Amino acid sequence: MSTMDDYDSLKKLDHSYIWHPFTQMKDWCEEDPLIITEGRDCFIKDARGRWYLDGVSSIWVNVHGHRRAELDRAVREQLDRIAHTTMLGVSNDAAIKFAERLVKSVQRSLGPSLTKVFYSDNGSTAVEAALKMAYQYWVHKGVKGRTRFLSLENGYHGDTLGAVSVGGIDMFHEAFKPLLFESLHAPSPYCYRCKLTDSTPDKCGRECLKEMEKLLDKHAGEIAAVILEPMVQGAGGMIVFPPGYLGGVRELCTKHDVLLIADEVATGFGRTGRMFSCEHESVSPDILCLSKGITGGYLPLAATVTTDEVYGAFLGEYKELKTFFHGHSYTGNPLACAAGMASLDVFESDRTLEAMVPKTEMLAGWLKEAAALPHIGDARGLGLMAGVELVMDKATKEPYPWEERMGVRACMSAREGGVLIRPLGNVVIIMPPLAISLDNLEKMLEVIAGGIKSVTS
Numbered sequence: 001m002s003t004m005d006d007y008d009s010l011k012k013l014d015h016s017y018i019w020h021p022f023t024q025m026k027d028w029c030e031e032d033p034l035i036i037t038e039g040r041d042c043f044i045k046d047a048r049g050r051w052y053l054d055g056v057s058s059i060w061v062n063v064h065g066h067r068r069a070e071l072d073r074a075v076r077e078q079l080d081r082i083a084h085t086t087m088l089g090v091s092n093d094a095a096i097k098f099a100e101r102l103v104k105s106v107q108r109s110l111g112p113s114l115t116k117v118f119y120s121d122n123g124s125t126a127v128e129a130a131l132k133m134a135y136q137y138w139v140h141k142g143v144k145g146r147t148r149f150l151s152l153e154n155g156y157h158g159d160t161l162g163a164v165s166v167g168g169i170d171m172f173h174e175a176f177k178p179l180l181f182e183s184l185h186a187p188s189p190y191c192y193r194c195k196l197t198d199s200t201p202d203k204c205g206r207e208c209l210k211e212m213e214k215l216l217d218k219h220a221g222e223i224a225a226v227i228l229e230p231m232v233q234g235a236g237g238m239i240v241f242p243p244g245y246l247g248g249v250r251e252l253c254t255k256h257d258v259l260l261i262a263d264e265v266a267t268g269f270g271r272t273g274r275m276f277s278c279e280h281e282s283v284s285p286d287i288l289c290l291s292k293g294i295t296g297g298y299l300p301l302a303a304t305v306t307t308d309e310v311y312g313a314f315l316g317e318y319k320e321l322k323t324f325f326h327g328h329s330y331t332g333n334p335l336a337c338a339a340g341m342a343s344l345d346v347f348e349s350d351r352t353l354e355a356m357v358p359k360t361e362m363l364a365g366w367l368k369e370a371a372a373l374p375h376i377g378d379a380r381g382l383g384l385m386a387g388v389e390l391v392m393d394k395a396t397k398e399p400y401p402w403e404e405r406m407g408v409r410a411c412m413s414a415r416e417g418g419v420l421i422r423p424l425g426n427v428v429i430i431m432p433p434l435a436i437s438l439d440n441l442e443k444m445l446e447v448i449a450g451g452i453k454s455v456t457s
């Protein structure tokens with residue numbers, strides 16, 4: 001069978017049997033899909049034999065590249081023992097060892113207070129567990145009425161209903177409103193489109209923090225926790241916090257005695273240049289949600305990491321019913337934990353964070369240059385997590401109408417140049433694996449700039 005026959009038959013089967021996430025299937029079935037069959041390093045190969053640079057890190061999960069020998073070996077070795085067992089009433093060696101290793105890594109970055117790992121299998125479930133934990137923490141402490149959550153506009157915490165309830169992206173979340181619990185929303189620290197002040201970012205008085213404090217005052221005694229994506233709101237469009245914001249939120253949470261849930265599903269594991277992004281402002285959350293990069297991008301796994309204080313509130317006699325009644329079938333999957341362990345080894349052997357520095361600098365330099373292009377309103381990022389916001393009119397910041405799909409068009413143009421990226425609305429997202437070489441990063445940025453120029457000129 002030739003490659004082409006292969007592709008055509010795969011395409012037909014895909015169209016016959018698959019419903020893709022976040023995809024208008026009518027469009028999808030009218031297009032030639034990209035079908036990935038193989039990967040190596042920071043590249044992926046499609047069923048027609050073309051190689052692409054994986055500029056989206058296979059949706060923000062890949063860290064050390066595809067087919068890293070160390071990770072492959074760890075998964076194979078685990079496979080020779082057992083692929084899956086359960087954490088409900090049983091434990092497994094891979095999950096135990098990885099929990100210790102993960103806590104140590106978290107503590108090196110964020111200090112000693114986070115101590116306990118609650119496993120699940122994706123970012124949304126890590127958040128669901130965090131929300132239920134935070135709510136029940138207060139119940140078990142005998143504090144009544146703490147039933148609400150304060151989150152941010154433009155926040156994204158996953159697609160299950162609890163996670164959507166604390167989400168702040170209207171396009172994704174509005175449709176399900178009747179099904180959701182109500183949450184409080186503080187303004188997003190989105191300096192480029194700040195609704196609170198006319199002052200320039202350097203003269204900014206942190207009005208967004210003041211608004212959050214107003215909500216904490218107004219709803220004193222009702223709020224269980226504040227939940228946010230520390231330092232960068234990812235799916236909201238790579239919105240980078242101004243200095244002092246995250247630290248300010250931590251102070252407010254402490255002052256008003258509410259828990260802080262840090263959703264580091266996207267920012268965790270080196271993505272922003274620190275192992276965990278709370279480290280940028282020396283913030284230690286009460287609950288930390290991790291997934292995406294946790295296995296280096298190999299297998300589904302998540303962790304909700306919390307403190308002795310939160311964990312301790314759930315301890316009691318069996319009949320007190322303080323048990324955390326929550327769990328998933330694939331919780332603490334041994335193959336995934338083995339990959340996670342190997343990924344943390346590679347962070348050490350590759351010195352991944354140190355090796356990122358010149359790449360982060362190159363990207364920051366490129367963003368600065370890109371910001372001068374006529375249809376780029378804002379170019380922002382932290383570490384190897386960046387976004388370029390396309391606007392129809394730079395002076396008025398008027399966005400392109402979303403139906404024009406400018407972001408998609410820019411990314412399709414980059415795809416022709418051999419770079420696979422995926423936009424968020426009008427924001428072109430740049431998210432290469434942390435292991436990308438300087439050369440490949442340079443090529444990737446050239447292709448992306450070319451793609452943006454060709455569709456906006």
Ligand SMILES: *Cc1c(COP(=O)(O)O)cnc(C)c1O
Pocket residue numbers: 122123124125127156157158159229234235263264265266267291292
């Ligand atoms: C991707 C993401 C999630 C959801 O993770 P899934 O594994 O897709 O369920 C939650 N929070 C943040 C910040 C994310 O970026």
